[in-house]
Amino acid sequence: DFAVFRDRAKFVPPPRDKPVTLHHAGLSVEVFFVSHGKGRFAKVENLGYVVTIGGKRVLHIGDAELGDGAYDPVKRFAKDIDIACVPYWWLVTRSSRACVAEAFPKAHLVAIHIEPSKAERITGQIKKHFPDATVFTAPSESARF
Secondary structure: OHHHHHHHOOOOOOOOOOOEEEEEOOEEEEEEEOOOOOHHHOOOOOEEEEEEEOOEEEEEOOOOOOOOOOHHHHHHHOOOOOEEEEEHHHOOOHHHHHHHHHHOOOOEEEEEOOOHHHHHHHHHHHHHHOOOOEEOOOOOOOOOO
16 A cells, blocks of 8 residues: 555665654654664664654664664664663663663653563563563554653
8 A cells, every 4th residue: 555655755764874864844753774683684674763743752763683783873863762662672681771771761661572472471571670661562552651
């Protein structure tokens, strides 16, 4: 159904070292490259987004890996985030928890990409270290902030 919204879509290939910023109707979107991982995932393009709307900054980094320097562009391009949507694996290991705490000290954390079969276990792990985090465990789940 791409033809339905083709005239509203914009291809944005950001360079690896700086974001591309788009503006439309009071909304700005910064798009930047973030590593998708190693091996078979290395060639998969993964983009991070910082959406600024109503004075709030919302980050979504897809399913970025922390290894291979993926943390560097997030830290560099995603300043002063109010809501950070991060893959759950960024919230469950000691080293990645430290990175998240450093990168988003004031942000409300939203855990994403949790397999439904692992939801209960992963939610428990996340809430142990980030009790105020919102944990999305079902497809198309939403919340108001």
